[in-house]
Amino acid sequence: MRRVTGHGHDHGDPSAMRPVAEHAAAVAALIGPTATETVTLADARERILAEDLVAPHPLPSFANSAMDGYAVRSADLADTPVALPVAADIPAGRTDGPPLAPGTVHRIMTGAALPDGADAVVQVEWTDAGTEQVRIERAVGAGQNVRGAGEDVTAGTVVLPAGTILGPAQIGLAAAIGAGTLPVRRRPRVLVLSTGSELVAPGEPLRHGQIHESNGPMLAAAVDDAGARAELLRFVPDDVEQFTRTLDEALAARADDPVDLVLTSGGVSAGAYEVVKDAFSRTRSGAEPDRREGRGVTFSKVAMQPGMPQGAGYHTGPLGEVAVVTLPGNPVSSLVSFEVFVRPALRRAMGHPQPGRARVRARLAEGLDSPAGRAQFRRGRIDAVAGTVAPVGAAGSHLLAALARADCLFLVDAQVTRVEAGESVEVWLLDG
Amino acid sequence: MRRVTGHGHDHGDPSAMRPVAEHAAAVAALIGPTATETVTLADARERILAEDLVAPHPLPSFANSAMDGYAVRSADLADTPVALPVAADIPAGRTDGPPLAPGTVHRIMTGAALPDGADAVVQVEWTDAGTEQVRIERAVGAGQNVRGAGEDVTAGTVVLPAGTILGPAQIGLAAAIGAGTLPVRRRPRVLVLSTGSELVAPGEPLRHGQIHESNGPMLAAAVDDAGARAELLRFVPDDVEQFTRTLDEALAARADDPVDLVLTSGGVSAGAYEVVKDAFSRTRSGAEPDRREGRGVTFSKVAMQPGMPQGAGYHTGPLGEVAVVTLPGNPVSSLVSFEVFVRPALRRAMGHPQPGRARVRARLAEGLDSPAGRAQFRRGRIDAVAGTVAPVGAAGSHLLAALARADCLFLVDAQVTRVEAGESVEVWLLDG
Structure with missing residues (x-):
């Protein structure tokens, strides 16, 4: 392994990242712990228990037979075989x-x-x-x-602690102690x-220079995978007014069950048309964008590859x-950034006992170079x-086929x- | 490890099991491969691709810039610095x-x-x-x-083979190649x-001798976990007429989207009131039950613990x-049996690439005895x-708290x- 002690060269300056x-x-600080709600057992699967279940x-609540047979006083069987009424x-x-x-x-x-009067079963x-x-x-x-009564659980026992992920066995146990609903x-x-x-909806034809929108469906699936509730809005072009209107209308329409997080992709780089950066940097007075003095979203270059341009903060919506x-x-940057920043934050907010991916160490099958000053998140297959x-696949942030493998x-x-x-x-297991 | 070469003693005769x-x-033979249906990307998560996606x-469909900057002819930059319009x-x-x-x-x-005309980007x-x-x-x-065009995927490539489980990255890739819907x-x-x-719904009070119904919610969650669609019917008492009426009414009501599998729990043991056995053993003429000549469901003692009494076959419904x-x-018997028989069958029917649980080998932390002639499925925690x-927990088939841990x-x-x-x-990982 080769390390640098100073700063390496890259097209961004790592020392400033x-x-x-x-x-x-x-990002984790943005999303507070979510409230408790009560769900039926039918809706409890994959939810996280909010309180200890006692x-x-x-x-069992009464002594019962483990067999089909005959309840007896064992003393009556001193001499077998024996015939009893x-x-x-x-x-x-x-x-x-x-x-x-x-x-x-x-x-x-x-x-x-x-x-x-019975003490055994034959x-x-x-x-x-007979x-x-x-x-x-x-x-x-x-x-x-x-x-025996209480052989499985005694009264007053915490059968499922807060933070338990509710699977079939946990739901069965909750039902068995009589819980018809659960706090999650x-x-x-x-x-x-x-x-x-440049975006065109999947299923529609492309013209030269256009691409199919893939980040939205991908990130919505990733949000749902994390256990949260994704709602995918129709993508917008690089137009600050349209972006802000689309977002604020969507927020306003959800007053009954407010949005916890807005997750955007694109428009945050160093280019001339950075719609997301401009929209969230606009001052309250409607003056021209001031990217350094945003009204709540901080844009940063993060020392990682892929995924250098990141932003986090608050939007003052309706x-x-x-x-x-x-x-x-870039799709790979987008999903890797979601894995590194958003997924753990969402799961932590729900009280998940293990917010991050399961991590293991493994030996690299082939040598590789990595840019100095930026943590590299490469896609892999583990044996x-x-x-x-x-x-x-290679390091490129546009290589979606490799990501999918x-x-x-x-x-x-x-x-x-x-x-x-x-x-x-260090390896993060994507199915762990 | 101690083995028997003949048959051990148990309350069932293992040699007949x-x-x-x-x-x-x-069980696997009962549930054939399911048909293909088309879903939107929003509904594709966790589904299994039915056909190769090409x-x-x-x-990319066209050569494009990896950076914000200037498209150039590299030959124009022979002497830098250089100023160009x-x-x-x-x-x-x-x-x-x-x-x-x-x-x-x-x-x-x-x-x-x-x-x-351009061949590079600065x-x-x-x-x-400027x-x-x-x-x-x-x-x-x-x-x-x-x-370069085609650097990620060339035209005609199978980007996702049939049998792929669709997660965020796979959905993103499908979107990127323009697929608005997917065959699953x-x-x-x-x-x-x-x-x-003896069953009482969770949430309702118990009288002496009654228990809360836990198998239904537990098995419904297990079916959904396997990727299938569970519908939980209201449990029925040990009454053959009521059982058959409940089942046949439910089947008749689902003519538009017929049921693929009926999954019952209870009523299949050696007792005097075995409603499921009796209902599925009744002959077409309505004569008294003949358990040995059922009209399509075979009841067996399977050489396992827990879960000895099992049945599989066909019911002629409306x-x-x-x-x-x-x-x-018994709840533990029920869920273990589901794991051993039903979950792999359901997943195989959907074309899942790994129908069974992930299996590893591990060393036992403490010694234990096991009945001869019956495979024992014990609950464990792996390190x-x-x-x-x-x-x-112990081997008992009523110990639900241990199962939940x-x-x-x-x-x-x-x-x-x-x-x-x-x-x-051999260890089966329940979250694998």
Whole structure:
């Protein structure tokens, strides 16, 4: 591994750039913890529990049979085989079972409440399955084939702590302790808006110089994947008025359930027509844009590749201030920036126990160079068995096909200019 | 590890039991590959691509600038610094750009089409950013800062093969090649129906002997997690008429989008009141149940723990035959059976590239005993760094709290009766 101690050369000056961690903290600070809402069990899947869930009763709530068979007093089976009268029949769900008299048995089904007086169950396979009188071949000890009250959960136990991600087993457990609804963290509402006069909707024909809009559908899917709620607005050309009108109309239309985050892509670079930068930099008086004195969105060059031009802050819309994150327009830059800054922030806001991607270390399958002064996020494929990661495609921020084949990102630190094959890098698992 | 070579003792006779793999194959055979349907990009997330997606045009579809700067003929920069007239301005999206005359430059934005005649781009940082005339400080070679047409994808390339799971990057790539909709595999429609006279809806009070219904919400979430579409019916008591009426009414009401699978829980054991077994065993003439000659559902004891009583086959409902899988009623048995039999079948039907859970091997953190003749599926927590798996809770099929803490299942083979700490077992990752 080769490192620089001073500053390397790049077309931006790395020494003036914002560190990745600093911008990540700025984005995370924009999106506060979401409120609690109550959902039915049918809507609870993949949500995050907002409060500890406490069992109001034990589980099982009564001693019951683990087998289909006969509830007995074990002392009555001192000498087997033995024939005993079947005094009652206890299907599951019977709520009024009589007590078990000495010298008798009750026929009992799995899950049915053990009658008072019984201390064990003989499975039907050890009997002649009689209904008036039963012949029992083998003795059972006290407690055998009985599930004691509270054996699974005692009353008052926190069965699911706040922060639990609700999957099938957790929803089953919540149902079992009688919870018909669950308190979960609200999913942030995210407006996604792409900009660019070159954009054409997928499905429509291209003219020379035009491209199909891909960032919007991609980022909307990424927002939903993170557990938040994406709403994709129709992309706008490089026109500040149209951008602002589109955004403010969308914000105003959502007064009942306000937007938590506006996520834009494009229009934040160093070019002459940077619509997002200009729109969020306009002063309240409507004067010309002042990019250095924006009214709440800070634009920075972040020391990373891809994804150098970033912005984060607040837009004063028709309903007041709303958090804004501006992502770069190149598709790979856009999605990598989302992974690094937005996804962890959204998940943290929902109380996710692991906001970031699962990270592992792996040995690089081939050597590569990296620009000095900027953390490089390369697309890769991991071989978990071999413990290696191979780059997929080159570093270019327009190479979407390689991104679509990648199952991980791997990092080359800002001060490293060369990593040799076999050296270890940090890997973020994109399906983890 | 201790193995038996003959048959061990259990309350069922293992020698008469159906092997796990045989029942898994029977369930898989019930649910055929689903048809293809077309969805918008907004609805494509987590779906599985049904056909290869081919790029109709290259990506990029035209040579374009990788930088904000000036499109040049590199030969014009033989002696730098040099001042050249800016003959045109090319914002992104301009479709009618004139060719570049020798000895001139065009101001160009990132992503804009390179004019005919230009072979390189000088980034604005290497210039004085002039608009009438520009002073260029450094030369660039031919091709520099240019993204060639087809550099990402050439026309006719399969960018996403059939079977691809559509995430943000794949949706972005599909959009970029102009696909407004995608062909995906239909999600199987699954009716979930629990049975048991002891059941009470979560949120309602319990009387002695009653329990809250947990299998329905749990299995519905598991079906949705597998990528299929669950519809949870209101549970029914142990009453064959009510069960059949509930099921057939639900099937009849879905004639427009028929049900692919009926998934029941409970009512399949050896007890006296086995509603599911009785309902699916009834002959066409309406005679008394004949469990051995069912009209299409085969009930088996499967050599596993938990989850011995299983059934699979077809029910002749009001719209014709519909696939049926009957799961046992104990919650842990029910979810483990779903994992072993139903989830892989549903995912295979949708063309999922990896129908089963991700599997790894890990060393057992503590020794444990296992019944002979039945494959044991224990709940565990894996420590991926240490390479170990620890059991969570005991083997009991009613222990839902332990299931909710588990992140994996691990297997003890049917012929193994004892595994010592440190010995290796197969682990199924429940979040993989």
